[in-house]
Amino acid sequence: MSSTNKTIQQKIEELxxxxxxxxxxxxxxxAAMEKYKLAEAxxxxxxxxxxxxxNEINVIKQRFDTEA
Amino acid sequence: xxxxxxxITYSVSDFIAVLNQTLDYAYPAVVIEGExxxxxxNQGKYVFFDLKxxxxxxxxxxxxxxxxxxxxxxxxxxxxxxxxxxxxxKFSLTIKSIRPSGEGAIKKSYDILKAKLDKEGLFAPxxxxxxxxxxTHIGVISSVQAAGYTDFIKILDDRxxxxxxxxxxxxxxxxxxxxxxxxxxxxFNQLEVTPELIVITRGGGSADDLSAFNDEPLVRAIAAxxxxxxxxxxxxxxxxxxxxxxxxxxSTPSHAAQLISPSRIELVRLNYQKVQSVIPRINYRxxxxxxxxxxxxxxMTDGMSRFIDNQTARLHIVRQTLNQLNPQTILNRGYAIIxxxxxxxxxxxxxxxKVILEAxxxxxxxx
Numbered sequence: 001m002s003s004t005n006k007t008i009q010q011k012i013e014e015l016x017x018x019x020x021x022x023x024x025x026x027x028x029x030x031a032a033m034e035k036y037k038l039a040e041a042x043x044x045x046x047x048x049x050x051x052x053x054x055n056e057i058n059v060i061k062q063r064f065d066t067e068a
Numbered sequence: 069x070x071x072x073x074x075x076i077t078y079s080v081s082d083f084i085a086v087l088n089q090t091l092d093y094a095y096p097a098v099v100i101e102g103e104x105x106x107x108x109x110n111q112g113k114y115v116f117f118d119l120k121x122x123x124x125x126x127x128x129x130x131x132x133x134x135x136x137x138x139x140x141x142x143x144x145x146x147x148x149x150x151x152x153x154x155x156x157x158k159f160s161l162t163i164k165s166i167r168p169s170g171e172g173a174i175k176k177s178y179d180i181l182k183a184k185l186d187k188e189g190l191f192a193p194x195x196x197x198x199x200x201x202x203x204t205h206i207g208v209i210s211s212v213q214a215a216g217y218t219d220f221i222k223i224l225d226d227r228x229x230x231x232x233x234x235x236x237x238x239x240x241x242x243x244x245x246x247x248x249x250x251x252x253x254x255x256f257n258q259l260e261v262t263p264e265l266i267v268i269t270r271g272g273g274s275a276d277d278l279s280a281f282n283d284e285p286l287v288r289a290i291a292a293x294x295x296x297x298x299x300x301x302x303x304x305x306x307x308x309x310x311x312x313x314x315x316x317x318x319s320t321p322s323h324a325a326q327l328i329s330p331s332r333i334e335l336v337r338l339n340y341q342k343v344q345s346v347i348p349r350i351n352y353r354x355x356x357x358x359x360x361x362x363x364x365x366x367x368m369t370d371g372m373s374r375f376i377d378n379q380t381a382r383l384h385i386v387r388q389t390l391n392q393l394n395p396q397t398i399l400n401r402g403y404a405i406i407x408x409x410x411x412x413x414x415x416x417x418x419x420x421x422k423v424i425l426e427a428x429x430x431x432x433x434x435x
Contacts, residue, residue, distance in 0.1 A: 007204065008230060012202075012335075015339060015343075019343065019345075019346055022346040022350065023349065029350070029357060032346075033350075036343070036346060039343045040343050046335075046336070046339055047336045047339070050228075050335065051332075053230040054225070055221075055228070055230065055233055056230075056231070056232050057221065057235060058232070058234050059212060059235045059237055060234055062236075062255060064238045064252050
């Protein structure tokens with residue numbers, strides 16, 4: 001599990017931005033390999049997060065069988 | 069009340085009160101099944117009808133607000149009621165709850181309410197809101213003992229993680245189910261930090277089991293929820309009015325879990341696929357740059373080649389010119405070169421293309 005506080009969705013968004021660079025005017029062959037490695041690491045981190053997190057279930061104490 | 073000769077003499081109203089006390093004690097609540105006849109609503113508030121079978125009939129009374137489903141003459145219903153003698157001596161049932169009984173009546177009531185709510189626009193597609201692609205906080209309204217709830221949580225756990233799931237444990241069938249679900253909807257809607265969506269779910273059951281989800285106030289509460297709703301009730305073939313009012317309709321609890329969450333396995337696969345997809349793009353950019361370089365080299369080669377050809381052509385012309393000016397070329401055309409003084413008696417040297425000879429000048433004529 002990642003130590004950062006970013007949500008999985010934020011990390012997915014970051015990955016998408018990294019990949020968008022390859023289609024942008026900023027693309028340079030010199031930087032491409034490094035960017036590729038970063039994107040690969042980000043995908044790996046997302047996978048690790050997805051395998052590490054669990055859903056958090058909380059059954060509400062309030063009863064609903066009578067008016068509160 | 070007066071007592072004479074061991075017999076109690078009641079006033080009329082006392083007797084009615086005593087009889088009602090006795091009835092209350094003996095039958096605090098009775099559940100009766102019968103057919104509705106002479107159904108009418110007075111002043112928009114009070115509902116009167118007869119409950120009958122082949123051999124008997126009882127007057128019934130209730131308020132219009134207790135009607136959770138459309139009722140009409142001929143419909144078979146089950147009522148929960150208290151028997152009562154009115155001050156006019158008329159025996160009647162005061163209805164606490166009423167619901168259609170039997171497939172025919174349930175279907176008829178369902179169709180009437182569906183048409184009514186549809187006309188009001190509660191099921192209109194333009195009312196449907198989008199749910200978040202990846203939710204982080206959801207409210208679930210279900211019975212935690214129900215198989216449908218277990219299925220929902222299992223599929224959700226399999227598919228996705230990191231979701232905060234607040235569960236309102238309610239009855240999902242029976243007379244009190246609609247009100248409990250409505251309270252849970254209101255509870256989530258009144259929170260300071262509301263969940264991103266509400267999932268209402270239960271597993272399959274008979275038409276009677278699922279009838280709680282055709283309750284008019286519940287359907288209206290779902291439609292009125294400011295939090296988007298997902299309803300997954302029963303099996304694929306079941307359709308409830310709660311389904312139709314929801315922003316997203318799921319055919320089963322498992323399907324509800326699938327609709328609200330992406331598959332983590334699929335997402336991981338997709339992420340790696342997206343990363344891999346940049347390799348052809350890098351190759352394309354490299355190929356594009358190489359193509360530009362190749363084009364420059366070709367242009368340079370072509371330029372050099374043209375320059376050399378030009379210079380070669382010019383050299384050729386110069387060579388031809390030089391060749392034309394070469395004295396030997398002139399001699400070859402039959403001319404001769406004369407060297408020496410052109411005077412009578414002097415010796416001159418004459419060069420042709422083949423020989424050089426000496427000659428004496430014997431005559432000079434001016435032109």
